Amino acid sequence: xxxxxxxxxxxxxxxxxxxxxxxxxxxxxxxxxxxxxxxxxxxxxxxxxxxxxxxxxxxxxxxxxxxxxxxxxxxxxxxxxxxxxxxxxxxxxxxxxxxxxxxxxxxxxxxxxxxxxxxxxxxxxxxxxxxxxxxx
Numbered sequence: 001x002x003x004x005x006x007x008x009x010x011x012x013x014x015x016x017x018x019x020x021x022x023x024x025x026x027x028x029x030x031x032x033x034x035x036x037x038x039x040x041x042x043x044x045x046x047x048x049x050x051x052x053x054x055x056x057x058x059x060x061x062x063x064x065x066x067x068x069x070x071x072x073x074x075x076x077x078x079x080x081x082x083x084x085x086x087x088x089x090x091x092x093x094x095x096x097x098x099x100x101x102x103x104x105x106x107x108x109x110x111x112x113x114x115x116x117x118x119x120x121x122x123x124x125x126x127x128x129x130x131x132x133x134x135x136x
Contacts, residue, residue: 018046022053022060030072039065073097074110081115082122088115 025042043053057065073095080091092103092115107115 018048018056019060021046022057026057026061026068029069030075069096070106071110074107077103077107077115078111078118078122081119088119091115 021042025038029038039053040050043050046053048056054065057068061068063071076095077091080086080094081088084091086094088103089100092100095103097103097106104114107118111118113121
């Protein structure tokens with residue numbers, strides 16, 4: 001059993017600590033780009049293999065780690081596509097995708113449209129709303 005502050009922890013306490021750590025890690029990954037290195041580091045810190053952490057992650061959050069990471073990245077990308085002038089490639093890299101084709105594929109899978117079409121639809125409506133507000 002792992003030690004925490006010099007005390008032996010029972011299985012229930014250990015599970016609760018792992019679940020808390022997973023929830024905190026998920027919160028941080030959703031705010032940042034998150035990467036597989038941080039997942040490996042989290043696994044090491046918790047004394048688990050990556051596969052064991054992956055199983056616990058899915059059991060705790062009800063979504064596999066990779067899916068959670070993809071959804072978090074696409075969510076941040078959606079915001080940037082609608083609110084920034086960064087190129088799509090810059091957005092892909094800033095949210096943690098290593099290459100544009102992978103970003104495009106994941107974005108299309110989750111959103112049903114390409115990043116460029118998403119940008120056209122969402123920046124156009126924001127610009128129209130702004131110009132209408134100035135006209136009235």
